[in-house]
Amino acid sequence: MCSPWATGWLTPREGSMKIAVAGKGGSGKTTVAGTLARLLGRRGHTVVAIDADTNPNLAVTLGLSRDVAASVQPVPREVMREQVDAAGQTVRTLAVPHETVIARYGVPAADNTTLLLMGRVAHGGAG
Ligand SMILES: Nc1ncnc2c1ncn2[C@@H]1O[C@H](COP(=O)(O)OP(=O)(O)OP(=O)(O)O)[C@@H](O)[C@H]1O
Numbered sequence: 311m312c313s314p315w316a317t318g319w320l321t322p323r324e325g326s327m328k329i330a331v332a333g334k335g336g337s338g339k340t341t342v343a344g345t346l347a348r349l350l351g352r353r354g355h356t357v358v359a360i361d362a363d364t365n366p367n368l369a370v371t372l373g374l375s376r377d378v379a380a381s382v383q384p385v386p387r388e389v390m391r392e393q394v395d396a397a398g399q400t401v402r403t404l405a406v407p408h409e410t411v412i413a414r415y416g417v418p419a420a421d422n423t424t425l426l427l428m429g430r431v432a433h434g435g436a437g
């Protein structure tokens with residue numbers, strides 16, 4: 311899967327941070343990501359927490375009920391467009407402003423955080 315950080319989802323701005331949490335299965339990624347998001351939110355930062363796991367469960371760590379978590383609509387692929395750069399590399403960029411994506415698909419969660427889901431598998435394909 312393509313990392314949202316590499317796609318220009320959140321363009322660098324003065325005073326903004328992008329933190330990616332990755333690692334081995336069951337090593338505490340979701341716990342660390344959710345706790346960090348909530349701590350930063352409590353300190354007054356505006357936090358957008360993106361769950362890019364195909365089996366997402368960051369929502370619960372961000373204080374949402376399991377029912378609400380199950381009903382969160384993932385960001386559709388159509389918000390991204392692919393382009394080939396001068397070096398022949400395929401790059402993905404947002405087709406709409408990130409504020410629009412957050413307003414449309416973001417779910418308010420605990421401690422001044424907003425959750426975005428972008429990894430859920432919509433349907434199974436052929437093997
Ligand atoms: N510091 C910790 N000490 C003890 N248990 C922890 C710690 N951090 C996380 N856990 C527990 O370990 C388990 C796995 O944590 P978590 O779900 O955050 O991992 P993950 O890397 O996101 O897993 P996955 O790869 O399945 O998404 C959970 O039951 C969690 O409560």
Ligand SMILES: [Mg+2]
Binds near residue numbers: 339340341363367
């Ligand atoms: Mg996890």
